[in-house]
Amino acid sequence: MRLAPRSPTPSVTMRPWVLLASMLVHTLWPAATAHAAEKFTFLTDWYAQAEHGGYYQAQATGLYAKAGLDVTLKMGGPQVNLMQLLVAGQADCIMGFDNQTLKAWEQGIQAVSVAAAFQKDPAVLIAHPQVKRIEDLKSHTILVGQVGQVTYWPWLKSRYGFTDAQLRPYTFNLQPFLADKSLAQQGYLASEPYSIEKSAGFKPTVFLLADLGWPPYANAVVCMADTLQRKPQQVSAFIQASMQGWKSYLQGDPSPANALIKKDNPNMRDDVIAQAIAKLKSEGVVMGGDAARLGIGTITDARMQKTYDVMVQHKLLDPAKVNLKKTYTTRFVQDLKVMP
DSSP states (O other): OOOOOOOOOOOTTSOHHHHHHHHHHHHHHHHHHHTTSEEEEEEOSSSSOGGGHHHHHHHHTTHHHHTTEEEEEEOOOTTOOHHHHHHTTSOSEEEEOHHHHHHHHHTTOOEEEEEEEESSOOEEEEEOTTOOSGGGGGGSEEEEOHHHHTTHHHHHHHHHOOOGGGEEEOOSOSHHHHHOTTEEEEEETTSHHHHHHHHHSSOOEEEEGGGGTOOOOEEEEEEEHHHHHHOHHHHHHHHHHHHHHHHHHHHSOOHHHHHHHHHHOTTOOHHHHHHHHHHHHHTTTTTSTTHHHHOTBOOOHHHHHHHHHHHHHTTSSOTTTOOGGGSBOOTTTTTTOOOO
16 A cells, blocks of 8 residues: 655644645645555456466556556456356456357356457367377377367367367366376466476477467456446556566566465465466467567457357357457557567
């Protein structure tokens, strides 16, 4: 919280009107500063980690405060329904992804993507080292969770000739994969591959779906349409400070954010954070793609259209119920220009 400067002790020799004016100024000043910071709540998609680093960096280095915001970062988790909490008004914006937002409109929920911190979805398929090409997985059993089965799995089947006969549910347990070299599984770029390497002592083959053509953004800032009408300045300030936070986190000293991440999530280790930051950098997750020329957080019409088309093509979305143009807006990022 920003504190008002300490008021000097008024001199007894001050003229009465000067003394009164001084007292009024210093009495009213704390109230004015108290109202300067607008409260704003942002809900992340999981326990605190490096993939949330830009937001924590903006918090830790005072970027939100400088933007006039009093931001509360709340962690998500396996039992947290982000969209439900957004609709209920428990957060001003949430960390979402394109598929989820498009499906929300199909259900009558007016959620809008306003920025995308990740130009690449970090979803990956993981295989044992002997697998060199993703096409080779046609003869393997592939473990995919419920969300993956209704998002990228239909796209993978169409693109690489996979079949539902290969599919088995992923239970977020690495042991089946480690015990059976014929298995492949889903993962997250900076999570499961590193866990496998540390626990099993070998480096798995990792296929980043975004590099294979999977189009959605990830780590998007998603708000209700009503919030954009009521709080456009606050949303704009949050996006600008957040994307500056991402630049600082990946190009500067990430330790302020990392301290807050570990405070919120005491189970998070320094080595896990460090390798995740390295992956975000090397794979261009935040600063690659359109962000390299348009700025961090950018959203483009062409990219959103491609995601929409993929979902419609694979019957994951009813186009009669979803007007793509209403599901996102570029107005908050088109002039942002937080360049890498």
